Amino acid sequence: MNIQKSFSEAAQRLTGSLYLVATPIGNLEDMTFRAVRTLKEVQLIAAEDTRQTRKLLTHFEISTRTVSYHEHNKRASGSELIRLLLEGQSIALVSDAGLPAISDPGADLVKEAVENQIPVIPVPGANAALSALIMSGIPTERFLFAGFPPRDRKSLMKWLGDVKGRKETLLFYESPHRIGKTLDALLECLGNRSIACIRELTKRHEEAVRGHISECIEWFADNPPLGEFCIVVEGIDEAVSQKQALEGAWWSELDLAAHVAHYEEQYDRKEAIKKAALDRGLPKRDVYNEVNR
Structure with a gap:
């Protein structure tokens, strides 16, 4: 049993707090006042890519010390961050863009913090998947975020087979050089559903390609995809689900x-x-x- 009272004085006296701070996904104006203040007040910022984060910190005149925390050093770096938190230092965790700990090694650090009774406090902000969902025109009542699709075809088809019967709207990320193969696999496995392929969210070239999967395949055949994509796919139709x-x-x-x-x-x-x-x-x-x- 773990009960967290995020802002109680007793909790903050015992340990530091781990702040999960959202950063812009493209437009620097995505940054919240609270995020800027938190990054200035903590003793340390743990960043996925310190070079990328320094650009953000410089823009907002934040001088807090930054250390690296990513997939390849999370075991060693994570235990050191937990030690500092237990000693009373507060740390902000940031990813390159958006919310940390989503398809991100930060989830492991959060787990360790919870196990050590360290308060974990979200500082909300921009998120690519949810931003794509709300502008997609596809139902938002229920949705499933599925992360990144597997790269090889066999694993991809199995992955799609696991979600093809879901009634929820499906959300996932894809790179521009793989989106063509992924759309072909979607059409083959899920049928010609409604879809939205959304790229460059909050940036100057933000674009949403909406239609059926076959229409999007045709579009990208004539318009080479650029930028990172969020894919939003409608869930299985109730009648089709019952028939299957x-x-x-x-x-x-x-x-x-x-x-x-x-x-x-x-x-x-x-x-x-x-x-x-x-x-x-x-x-x-x-x-x-x-x-x-």
Whole structure:
């Protein structure tokens, strides 16, 4: 059990706090007042790429000491950052762009901090996936962020097979030199769904290509993709989902009477009708009337 009261004086006296600070995803005006203040007040900034982060810090006249924390040094650097936090120093974690700890080694540092009862405090801001979602025109009620697709085709097709039946809108990132192959795989595995391919978010060349997957394939054949992409794909249609579920059911080739008869080998008729109705998503009365004509 771990209870965090982020801003209690007692918690801050015992250890430092780990701040997860969002940075701009393109436009420097994405930076919040709170983010600038936090980066000035902490004792240390842990950055994915210190060269990239220094440009941001210079722009906002932030002189806080910066250290490197990335995928290749996270084990050694992470334990040192935890030691400093336990000694009472507060540290801000930043990625190159957007929110840290999403498809990012920062998630490991957060896990270690939580295990050591160190307060982890988000400083929200820009996020590419959610920005793409809200401008896509595709339903936003439920969504699944899937990170980066696998590179090789076999792994990619398996990855798509795992999400093809999801009803949620799908979000993932892709690079410009791979988007053509990924769109081809999407069309093959998911069908010709609605999609939005959004690039250069918040930058001067921000662009959203919306349509069906086949239309986007044609567009990029004539307009070579540039910049990093966020891909937004509609989830599976409810009717298609139900059809696929029925086609994959053990009883799909049985008529209703045979379906009920199968259950009557184990249960009485009333229970058999109930189970068949549940399988097919039908009212019990409709099944009863059909098999008792």
